Amino acid sequence: MTVVKANMAGTVWKIVVSEGEQVQEGQDVVILESMKMEIPIASEAAGVVKKIFVQEGDFINVDDDILEIE
């Protein structure tokens, strides 16, 4: 199990995957917006998206959990 975390403070602009979806290592799962720039967040592992902890529009801080990969 891997938890994808935010590497930067920002607002969740887009969630690109849904729960139950198969993802590859390095695949973008969420796009954050910080300081008017889109920052793609990639999954560090391959697997199935088990749970998404954030919603589009949420503000998150560095190291906040974004989603869980199994």
Add this chain to the structure above:
Amino acid sequence: MFKKILIANRGEIARRIIRTCKKLNIRTVAVYSEADRESLFVREADEAYEIGKPPVSLSYLNIEKIIEVAKNANVDAIHPGYGLLSENPNFAKRCEEEGIVFIGPKHDVIAAMGSKLEARIKMKEAGVPIIEGVDVAIENVEEAVKIADQIGYPLMLKASSGGGGIGMQRINNSDELSKAFEGNKKRAQSYFGDGTMYIEKYIENPHHVEVQIIADVHGNVVPLFERECSIQRRNQKVIEEAPSPTISDATREKMLEAAVQAAKYIGYTNAGTFEFLVDDKENFYFLEMNTRLQVEHPVTEEITGIDLVEQQIRVAEGLPLEISRDSIKMKGHAIEARIYAEDPVTFYPSPGTITLLELPEGEGIRNDCAVESGSAVTPFYDPMIGKLICFGETREKACERLVEALKQYKLEGIKTNIPMLIKIASHEEFRKGNITTSFVDEYYLPEFQVK
């Protein structure tokens, strides 16, 4: 005459406007979001009102809330600064309806120039050269490919309501166009609420040169020379200077004349900037018009000795311009470096707390800065936290001062682009004035890609 002005902006530009208001004995009203409570501009204004949550849509873009504060505080005028609501025709219109003077042009002129497609058509009518292209909104990929075949590759795909490089992309062939069209259209729709796209021919290795004008309500238009803004990253300016080291006096005259002609044709009032692309044969083409004060206005102020915010206020009060084309003399050279809270190589933002800030000081050094030691740089707004402007009798002198001042700039706690600025300002090609919009890609980034 104005007694009180509300500033519908934040950061360094709010402080900049407060400075001129103080000089003119005008009281200032700041509006701010929760995230900006501790900001310098809030403290420096005579009055300050919190208007909402940190995201701009809930604070700095909330037109009705700002109008309400303006009415309650009984202000004569609103200065919109740059960005945010400064080029929003509805905001200008709401101010006009409420009897508050909007310090800028009339709302219909803002609307006409805000649509890049409409601006293109207007400039063509005014006799200003425009880039080869087709003056229609493109609906889908098939249409885009058809039009692209007429114009030829490479080309520039652009969003009509775009800004800050968003929705804009260089396209080399029909494959790339098919891949890029929908994404850029969607992005433009989501950022600007308008997904209208159009296509222009790509100008190879262009310079970005813009002409500053100021126009009063009595039909007088005065050009305040040009600014060279070719050093960019992510299609956004990083270093700007005046005058441009890349154009001849004859080209300058032609560009100033074109800007005056264009401003008169559209009935422009207040401060405005005509942006042009200039090719290697010094042909120039209209790019877009900014109907507001610009970030890089200080370099024009430094070489002319004119306070642009003061001129804006005078014009908004209905006074005729006291300056004329003949009365303005260009003295020396000025360069501005934008200080961004970002990684100097990846350009990714770096929000956080500034633990220490010591600004460089000395002759010919000007700081237009938003922050101080202890300031929080939040993820909600633009990464620009300040501007360093250096003046010299010659370009060489201004460059030397800039490098020295950048080296003295002490900013700790977050990453900044200062190392990048030092590299560029000391670069041999930059010193020679060999600057195009691809400078960062050609001369700066390769050094890091090798490692």
